[in-house]
Amino acid sequence: MATSSSPVSGVAERYAQSLFELARDEGSLETTEQELVQFQSLIDENADFRRLVESPAFTSDEQLRAIGAIVAAVGPSVLVGNFLKVVASNRRLFALPSIVRGFRQMAAAHRGEVEAEVVSAHALNDEQRRELASALGAYTQKTVTMRESVDPALLGGLVVRIGSRQIDTSLRTKLSSLKLALKEVG
Incomplete structure (x- = not known):
């Protein structure tokens, strides 16, 4: 994946690469990709969730509590749930759309697409x-x-x-x- 000078893409690329490697190693690439697409749809369709992801006004604790509640409600795999909690606790939710995009590109390249x-x-x-x-x-x-x-x-x-x-x-x-x-x- 090409690197760029944007700090978001560097952060997103590192997170996407880590998640990709974990999912590949446990054989859950397809499931992980589907769950990430669901969360991207949630960002696109829900203004409150989009505000949580994009706004720097929320503290790390607030983001982590909100993501924890969403993960509990949606019920993704343990890998995706824990990954989202790590992203939230590190105050990197703003990079989530780029992380999803990067993961999908890596998964597609892995499949020869x-x-x-x-x-x-x-x-x-x-x-x-x-x-x-x-x-x-x-x-x-x-x-x-x-x-x-x-x-x-x-x-x-x-x-x-x-x-x-x-x-x-x-x-x-x-x-x-x-x-x-x-x-x-x-």
Whole structure:
């Protein structure tokens, strides 16, 4: 996983790596990933939980008590429950979304998968989705999972990001290039 200068990504990467190694060693990667996705959904959908995670106003004890109550209510595995309590007691809940993202990337790499972010001008139909996944799989030599979004400003075509690589076949980019070329000629 690429490192960056952001302190959140460094913290998140270390926590995600530790959890990944523990889950891998005990053979619970899939369960751990599913439970982390549940907690990410909880962050996304519950404003109170999101405030607990993001706000520096809560003390370590308050965060730990709240996470303890949530863990008791949700009932995740011992590994995930203890991990969340450690993150809370160390006042690192702010990094939880990045930890989840980092863990999922490590788990996908472990399974031989790669995630492609696909932005299209219009929603892809099932046949286009299958063809694109097949072409990207041939390109990367890995199983590709696609995260799709629609941006009508592209006008047509696609923008595909896989890791640090980007393939831009959008009509907007082609028109911008043509416009620039015409300015240089004239």
